[in-house]
Amino acid sequence: MSLYRGQFAYPAPRGFKEQVFHYSFDKTTNAILGTAIASAQVVNDIVFQLQNDYDFEARGVKVQLGTAASSLYVWLKDSYGNYLSQTYVPVSRLATGSGAGICGSLIVPFEPSILCPAGGTFTAYIYNPTSGNVNPPAFSFFGVKRCPWEHAA
DSSP: OOOOOOTTOOOOOTTEEEEEEEEEESTTTOGGGGSOBOTTOEEEEEEEEOOSSSEEEEEEEEEEOOSSOOOOEEEEEOTTSOBSSSSOEEHHHHHHSSSOSSTTOSOEEEEEEEEEOTTOEEEEEEEOOSSSOBOOOEEEEEEEEEEEOOOOO
């Protein structure tokens, strides 16, 4: 269970409650994440489908490789088609902030958080600028599910 809370975590709107939740996507949930990315290749439109029961307020992302360094670049897009950066971001910067340590050891916060509709998606684009094949990272989106209070019948 993740106890991650965004820097500016606001209370739930009236009539709703929030449940801590995270989505994880790796080679077991997305086959394309189990295939090595060839040298100088781009893998486009890797779709991460969210559950369709409740809205999800994404408060952070973790891009995890489990290696000491990586030369991969990642570009993310939210459910509304908004890119989360101007261009590709080196995984080593996105995953650790300073580029040191194990890639994927930190959660990078979304400030402000991103409200994703039920059944929404995140989309990733991965670029391998190296001269060899590189395995893609795993992605985890942390936040809360926004559920309406239900009344007893």
